Amino acid sequence: MKHTTAHRTDPSPRSYLFRFVSRLLICSTLILALSVALKSRSRLSLLLPHFSTKVETMAYQQERFIAELAVQRACLLTQKVFFEKAKGTVSKDDKSPVTIGDFGAQALIISAIRKNFPNDEIVAEEEASSLREDKDLSAEIWRLVKDIKLDDEESDNILGGPLASEQSMLDIIDNGNSAGGASGRIWALDPIDGTKGFLRGGQYAVCLGLMVDGDVKVGAIGTPNLPVDDAASLDASTGAQQAATTANGVLFSAVLGEGATSRPLTSSTLAASKPISMRPVSNISDAVFCEGVEAAHSAQGDNAAVAQLLGITAPSVRLDSQAKYCSIARGAGDIYLRLPVKKDYQEKIWDHAAGDLLVREAGGQVTDIYGNRLDFSKGRTLAANKGVVASPKAHQDAVVGAVKSVLKL
Numbered sequence: 001m002k003h004t005t006a007h008r009t010d011p012s013p014r015s016y017l018f019r020f021v022s023r024l025l026i027c028s029t030l031i032l033a034l035s036v037a038l039k040s041r042s043r044l045s046l047l048l049p050h051f052s053t054k055v056e057t058m059a060y061q062q063e064r065f066i067a068e069l070a071v072q073r074a075c076l077l078t079q080k081v082f083f084e085k086a087k088g089t090v091s092k093d094d095k096s097p098v099t100i101g102d103f104g105a106q107a108l109i110i111s112a113i114r115k116n117f118p119n120d121e122i123v124a125e126e127e128a129s130s131l132r133e134d135k136d137l138s139a140e141i142w143r144l145v146k147d148i149k150l151d152d153e154e155s156d157n158i159l160g161g162p163l164a165s166e167q168s169m170l171d172i173i174d175n176g177n178s179a180g181g182a183s184g185r186i187w188a189l190d191p192i193d194g195t196k197g198f199l200r201g202g203q204y205a206v207c208l209g210l211m212v213d214g215d216v217k218v219g220a221i222g223t224p225n226l227p228v229d230d231a232a233s234l235d236a237s238t239g240a241q242q243a244a245t246t247a248n249g250v251l252f253s254a255v256l257g258e259g260a261t262s263r264p265l266t267s268s269t270l271a272a273s274k275p276i277s278m279r280p281v282s283n284i285s286d287a288v289f290c291e292g293v294e295a296a297h298s299a300q301g302d303n304a305a306v307a308q309l310l311g312i313t314a315p316s317v318r319l320d321s322q323a324k325y326c327s328i329a330r331g332a333g334d335i336y337l338r339l340p341v342k343k344d345y346q347e348k349i350w351d352h353a354a355g356d357l358l359v360r361e362a363g364g365q366v367t368d369i370y371g372n373r374l375d376f377s378k379g380r381t382l383a384a385n386k387g388v389v390a391s392p393k394a395h396q397d398a399v400v401g402a403v404k405s406v407l408k409l
Ligand SMILES: Nc1ncnc2c1ncn2[C@@H]1O[C@H](COP(=O)(O)O)[C@@H](OP(=O)(O)O)[C@H]1O
Pocket: 096, 125, 190, 192, 193, 194, 195, 196, 197, 291, 292, 293, 294, 296, 297, 298, 319, 320, 321, 322, 341, 342, 345, 347, 348, 351
């Protein structure tokens, strides 16, 4: 019996060989399958060169959605104030104006960012110290803010619903005090860009951008007074009279590598979007150029001299705010010039982050007067840049060349 048992459990040299060969076969099949999988993956990325970047940028779809929805809700507040005679205007330390619309829009947008991306930093233009000293103004803003909501309850809840109290509104406004910089996720917020235009009855924009490690990845801009029609001429976009018509109000957005879009502003969920792009300009002398209304913000004489050097005979079209970036991005104009008035002025990141991305994603180029890309990694200002020049990519060298010649750089 002993002998028989030993014979059964001890495998013969033949069965050793059989096991060895079958394991070898399994291993080589696995190796073969793995290499086929790897090969087909690399073939896929050869066929779709944007495959890996797409996967990466898809990550910003939620940020884009929240940014658009938050800007759309804030525009409900700014539009309400726009049509009121008294806008609760106060003068800031630098003598520039700020209104209840600026404070209210900042509170609503920061609250939406806090709800959805609690760990992100925010660089926003306004702060609440003056409101803490002026109880009446603070109460007026709270009366406005607490009633603003999107018609669609679910969308409003995505943004966190109503703010909790007047006190928390002030704290939320002061959440925009990040120093900015080159690392991490930082939102740049201008609750009303073009406050002077807003007060004058002209163009203004609610602007929000997301920077990751100093690079702008997402931008959303609400322009309640721009015509919805992307094909509307730039001249039809300048004045106050259009503001009262119903065919106004556009929401622009862009994600790095994903293109730029526009859609009508609504009071509820987001409307359907369509892609936008700069128009092709074969001869630069046919280009339409735009600049700011305020002579103190850009050197209109120098802007005109640059246009003249490029052979452009038509006068500039003047609009306040980042509506200029939006307009050229959708082909309602071609060049945006913002040549410096004062040597020591540092442009603010919230005045450019969203617009810069929008124009680049629409096929344009944005640089400073030296031809350098705008650098958003330097803190709250564009400390490494001077002025702004934006035009179709193919013409940017010529436009910057004309700028350098006029400014004798
Ligand atoms: N001296 C100056 N040079 C350039 N920009 C200036 C400026 N003084 C103020 N600004 C900025 O110009 C922005 C408006 O731009 P524009 O002239 O194109 O409409 C203002 O934004 P706010 O209105 O948000 O304060 C403000 O930040």
